[in-house]
Amino acid sequence: MAIIQLASNNPAFSFLIKKNPASGMVFRSIRKGVANGWFSEEGIYHMFFQDAQNTVSFNAKDEPDFDYLNLSKYTSPFAYLQMINEFFKTVYTKENDQDKAGFQNRIVFSMIYARKEHYLRFFNQYFEGYDFIVVQKAEKYYEVTILSNGKLADLLKISNVFCLFLAMNSKEPFQVEDDLIQKYIQFLIDLDVPYFIRYLFAQNFLFRPKTFQKFKSQLEQTEKYPIKLQFGNTHLQRRSAIKSRFNFSNSIVDIGCGEGFYALPFAQKLEASLFYYAIDINPDLLLHVEKRAQQLEIENIGTYASLDYFLENAPSEKVDVLLTEVIEHMSLDQAEKLIQQVLNFVNVERFIITTPNRDFNVFYELEGEFRNEDHQFESTTEEFQNWLSDIVQRSSQFEVDFFQIGDTVAGISTSNGAIIRRKGVE
Known part of the structure; x- marks a missing residue:
């Protein structure tokens, strides 16, 4: 299982996420399992993913399809990434006048795997306007809360980017396609992230010279200062x-x-x-x-x-x-x-x-x-x-x-x- 809580005191919260509190539980199929979504109270929405019996949807490379001790069943960044996209995609792909800054927004990942723990520090350090509260639950496993008074769409974009970085550095196989790169570079542009996050993105996702040259000029786009990136670390x-x-x-x-x-x-x-x-x-x-x-x-x-x-x-x-x-x-x-x-x-x-x-x-x-x-x-x-x-x-x-x-x-x-x-x- 993987558990996410998304909360906001924006009165239009349910409208923004396109979920009706009176409709009860929502079900979505994700890989070999099922994700459920529901309101526990006004302004707080929960998601819960669980694999089907004797299966593992998000397993590390060379691991068996089922192992009851396999923590990737419960903590995979890929699971969180797919849950966000499955339940909230319209929030950050379509502009909405009711999504305004000034409201308190929060997303909580109950326990997520972070093989490279310094990325938790990087995100807290380099994303101005967002507070990352990290509580270690076990070695390389954390509860992560992200707080923001900005737009809900931006909180979900940064959550996407955060989970993507953790997923890329997990033990699970990951195919980096041009469409995915394009999508997340646009998130970085929308969020106008600082140089160092762009550098990390280039190292993690533009690791082939041809791909780097294709996306270099887009990744350099910012209102902060002129950036000129070079290939490699x-x-x-x-x-x-x-x-x-x-x-x-x-x-x-x-x-x-x-x-x-x-x-x-x-x-x-x-x-x-x-x-x-x-x-x-x-x-x-x-x-x-x-x-x-x-x-x-x-x-x-x-x-x-x-x-x-x-x-x-x-x-x-x-x-x-x-x-x-x-x-x-x-x-x-x-x-x-x-x-x-x-x-x-x-x-x-x-x-x-x-x-x-x-x-x-x-x-x-x-x-x-x-x-x-x-x-x-x-x-x-x-x-x-x-x-x-x-x-x-x-x-x-x-x-x-x-x-x-x-x-x-x-x-x-x-x-x-x-x-x-x-x-x-x-």
Whole structure:
């Protein structure tokens, strides 16, 4: 079973949802079960879904059709999504003059499954004018109440979007069709949601380049500020920006290589005579890189536990250096010394540095906060460019160009980038 309560003190509530309190219980078939709807009192409508005996309408992939312990019978976001559409579709598909802001509206999902719990926080944080009251009932299972003084249609639209996100990240199979994407992008436009919700939608539903290009301009439509979205999450956007600035004609030194997000694909682009030097102070991450390289039969990756250890054995060959999303994890003085160390002791041709753009944090609603707790600083674009220009200008051998990385909102990008070149190198 799944239970929804929809309530409003709008006197036209029953007219808006097209349900007559005097007509008794309403029945709707949904998949293998039946949903019931009824008024418990004026202004409060309940829905109850229950599967037929020995069946599961909303089961996770590879699960049996019936298991009496299967909680998806009772908590599936898909069940809630279909109940909203089955009982209330006309509320948000047809304009009604009696649906006015200023009334107290409420929808309650009795217990809903949320595999990615941070989405509960995101919706509460980024939807202005809506209050999300979340009560944990069990691990990954929650009672969720959404309150609004806006239009009832808008409350049901946001409820649709909320359930869709939870459904997409559940264990149940989900086919993403263009018609569904079109429908929910229109909801986002109608609600005029902030950038971050649009970014999440693109990551969850526009994960194929062709689909992204088809719907990109629609998803960017807002009255708030100009938005320019790029394909992929912020990690992919950075890798794409870096890839376009390396010609892979030199060996690569990757400082702070992590799990090999750049090392594994970039090493395969190098000619057989070139090498990829992966440096990280975390031995577990280096071990992961080594194992993945072995699995992928990549033979030109070498791992180093520190830059100092690498420099003790540094080759004399020309190299390109990568320092992405690293400097913010140290103090400014340490970051400056690291960059100078690379410029002074490595035969660098190109040196790419990326770091979060603090100017963009306002669009994550992180004013006065860093994006991660372990960041020691985050720079605005102006601060980063002035700081790095001063370092590079101390040497007569190098010059620096700056570039922006990722989505832009109001002309501000998610990350700052710089490429330091030895003079004479394209």
